[in-house]
Amino acid sequence: MSQFNFTTLGQFIIERQHEFPYAKGELSRILRDIGIAAKVISREVNKAGIAEIIGDTGEVNVQGEDVKKLDMIGNEMFTTTLSRGGEVCAFASEEEDDMIPLKGTYSKHGNYIVCIDPLDGSSNIDVNVSIGTIFSVYRRVTAAGTEPTLADVLQPGNKLVAAGYVIYGSSTMLVYSTGKGVNGFTLDPSIGEFCLSHPDIQVPKDGKIYSLNEGNAADFPAGVQQYIAWCKDKDKNTSRPYSARYIGSMVADLHRNLLKGGIFIYPPTSKAPNGKLRLMFECIPMAFIVEQAGGKAHTGTERVLDVQPKELHQRVPIFIGSENMVNKALGFMNATS
Numbered sequence: 663m664s665q666f667n668f669t670t671l672g673q674f675i676i677e678r679q680h681e682f683p684y685a686k687g688e689l690s691r692i693l694r695d696i697g698i699a700a701k702v703i704s705r706e707v708n709k710a711g712i713a714e715i716i717g718d719t720g721e722v723n724v725q726g727e728d729v730k731k732l733d734m735i736g737n738e739m740f741t742t743t744l745s746r747g748g749e750v751c752a753f754a755s756e757e758e759d760d761m762i763p764l765k766g767t768y769s770k771h772g773n774y775i776v777c778i779d780p781l782d783g784s785s786n787i788d789v790n791v792s793i794g795t796i797f798s799v800y801r802r803v804t805a806a807g808t809e810p811t812l813a814d815v816l817q818p819g820n821k822l823v824a825a826g827y828v829i830y831g832s833s834t835m836l837v838y839s840t841g842k843g844v845n846g847f848t849l850d851p852s853i854g855e856f857c858l859s860h861p862d863i864q865v866p867k868d869g870k871i872y873s874l875n876e877g878n879a880a881d882f883p884a885g886v887q888q889y890i891a892w893c894k895d896k897d898k899n900t901s902r903p904y905s906a907r908y909i910g911s912m913v914a915d916l917h918r919n920l921l922k923g924g925i926f927i928y929p930p931t932s933k934a935p936n937g938k939l940r941l942m943f944e945c946i947p948m949a950f951i952v953e954q955a956g957g958k959a960h961t962g963t964e965r966v967l968d969v970q971p972k973e974l975h976q977r978v979p980i981f982i983g984s985e986n987m988v989n990k991a992l993g994f995m996n997a998t999s
């Protein structure tokens with residue numbers, strides 16, 4: 663096969679533009695801009711070890727977490743890129759207290775909202791563990807040309823028009839969906855392009871990997887404790903015991919489970935009675951991707967994509983991954999609720 667037989671992200675977006683009901687290239691421009699920002703962040707992440715950008719800024723974000731220098735580079739990169747694009751009227755970031763109406767020349771007339779976690783898992787930066795960017799795209803609900811409001815942002819995941827993530831690992835990959843399946847692109851640094859490497863990703867219906875922070879086990883709801891015990895039982899017929907894999911970086915844990923099959927759980931704990939992960943910036947976009955790949959995402963009480971957000975930094979518990987594994991875990995939860 664010719665070494666030039668590749669499809670870049672830009673080519674793929676244009677080729678698939680006809681699938682998107684709002685064509686006119688608006689969403690295509692947003693996805694291309696996200697791809698550009700991701701390339702710059704990938705460069706910064708990869709040189710972090712030798713540049714003075716590892717470590718903390720000394721600031722604390724709205725989540726009460728230390729803000730790493732790379733977090734701010736990521737946040738600034740997306741804000742700048744999306745403002746210049748003109749398609750996005752407002753931006754919400756895990757790093758920012760409030761939504762940010764974009765002030766680019768044309769932004770006020772933009773039809774889209776972007777929610778972003780610029781660098782999820784940033785506490786892993788200093789130890790060279792994979793981290794990621796998570797993004798989601800909504801159409802605004804207020805009239806174009808008016809000042810965007812929080813109502814434009816606090817939309818349930820079933821209103822999403824696109825979502826995706828970038829994983830900065832042994833290679834940099836961008837994985838996204840516009841509601842017509844999930845496709846993965848690997849960055850080829852030699853040509854500076856994301857190239858299609860994982861077409862039509864399907865998460866296996868079953869898996870042998872469970873991912874959660876068992877250090878919190880004493881706090882887990884009884885149903886989660888019983889499910890984890892079940893995963894550890896010896897039963898050749900159902901390939902148990904399963905393997906425990908937990909990186910502590912949601913994008914990395916979910917990317918592995920998306921490709922290999924598995925379940926990721928962040929249940930309620932005493933420190934985080936609604937779970938730790940943010941509905942708008944982590945759970946909704948990852949739920950969209952996993953459902954588009956044939957998996958399932960649930961809070962333990964409802965489908966993640968049906969949760970009506972009430973506040974920007976709201977947290978929810980999450981059970982996400984292979985459909986049969988999530989259903990098994992929910993069975994234990996329901997049996998004990």
Ligand code: P6P
Pocket residue numbers: 782783784785875910911912913938939
């Ligand atoms: P814990 C990273 O801080 C993060 O937001 C997710 O990427 C990750 O899955 C989770 O928190 C890890 O949380 O409590 O297990 O360290």
